[in-house]
Amino acid sequence: MSKFPFDIVLFDLDGTLVDSARDLCPAVNHALTRIGRDPVSEGTSRTLIGGGTDMMLTRALEATGGMIGDDEYCELSQTLLDFYWDNLAVHTVPYPGCEDALAQLREGGVSLALCTNKSEKPARELLDALAMTAHFDAIYGGDTLGRENAKPAPDMLHAAIADCGGGRALMVGDTTYDVRAARAASVPVLTFTGGYADVAHGDLGSDAHFAAWHGFVDAARAL
């Protein structure tokens, strides 16, 4: 039994644990400019994150002139990934206070799992680069169980809870993908307002939110 009102915390990655927009934005712009599109601003790129890099590219193409053909899209998606995988930890950092909160949870006997829509390989590489891998008992990426089972589907949440031995779980995220996945898995959900919400925070529909990681443990205990 943990010292918290939950035994397992499932974390989203981009926009929740780490501020990765400053590396994702150059990657999407590398792809856009390759086909002669205008780059998007970092502010715009933040609103495109949450569904995985393919979703980010699709939304960026729609915002800069419309979708392209399937073959060209596949090639461009690979161009984006190649760039991102070589540059995924250039500017990306954990949000202030996040690692202390993870350590506090672990010391309190809570199991931690990562449930990100980022593909598993770059997610693991990013965690390794930031020396954060050891915090997690289970790591799921958007492709681990097949893209069709990425968030907002509940599958990776269910699998991570099982890997952690079952128990009372809590989801922590920043976008509608996280809230919808948590609802589908019947898990309470806390959202971080410092991330990349794709709708107004009040419309995310989470059970509660926190604005800074220093306030996370109190917000989670109050659920």
Ligand SMILES: O=C(O)COP(=O)(O)O
């Ligand atoms: O890479 C993305 O677009 C989403 O990743 P996240 O699920 O960790 O927010």
Ligand SMILES: [Mg+2]
């Ligand atoms: Mg996110």
